[in-house]
Amino acid sequence: MAKHYRVGQFVKVKVTGIQSYGAFVKTPDNRxxxxxxxxxxxxxxxxxxxxxxxxxxxxxxxxxxxxxxxLNLTLKENEYFKNEERQKAKKSVLDLIKETEEYGFESLAQKMPGWIQEAKANMRNEQGR
Structure with a gap:
């Protein structure tokens, strides 16, 4: 017997696939x-x-x-995702950079020799394949 669902109802769903436009889900009764x-x-x-x-x-x-x-569903009223949104509001793109490192002209100049060595090593590894 198929379960009856109604608009406004909360349901637990399992994510079955991810696409660029959204997530496909299934209910416990495979809806x-x-x-x-x-x-x-x-x-x-x-x-x-x-x-x-x-x-x-x-x-x-x-x-x-x-x-x-x-079913077309929303997570906007899910407390976990509301909290994620609040935390996201506190973050910026700069948070992706390690907080312990400083970036600027001086630190870039300091890091450049290491980056060059790393790139050369990667090129040698690629040529060895």
């Missing part, structure tokens, strides 16, 4: 659905794979049900 990239969080999401992985189980809210019974 298929999609979490569109725009429904992961309110902020801009460049890569769904940064937030979801295949096999992950998440709690999502049903925002619509297609004629073929497929």
């Amino acid at each position: 298929e659905g999609l979490i569109h990239i725009s429904e992961v969080m309110d902020d801009y999401v460049h890569d769904v794979g940064q937030f979801l992985t295949k096999g992950q189980i998440v709690k999502a809210k049903i925002i619509s049900i297609e004629d073929d019974e497929k």
Whole structure:
């Protein structure tokens, strides 16, 4: 017997696939659905794979049900993803750079010899293949 779902209901779903436009999911009774990239969080999401992985189980809210019974879901009301969004707001692109390192003209000049050696070693390794 198929379970009846309704708009506004929260369901636990398992991520079955990741695409550039969203994540495919299934409910425990194998009903298929999609979490569109725009429904992961309110902020801009460049890569769904940064937030979801295949096999992950998440709690999502049903925002619509297609004629073929497929679910359209959102994570925007999931507390975990709300917290991720708040934390993201505190971060900037510069957070990707190690906080212990300083970057500027002087430190770049200091790092350049090491980078050149590393590039030469990589080139030797490539030629040896």
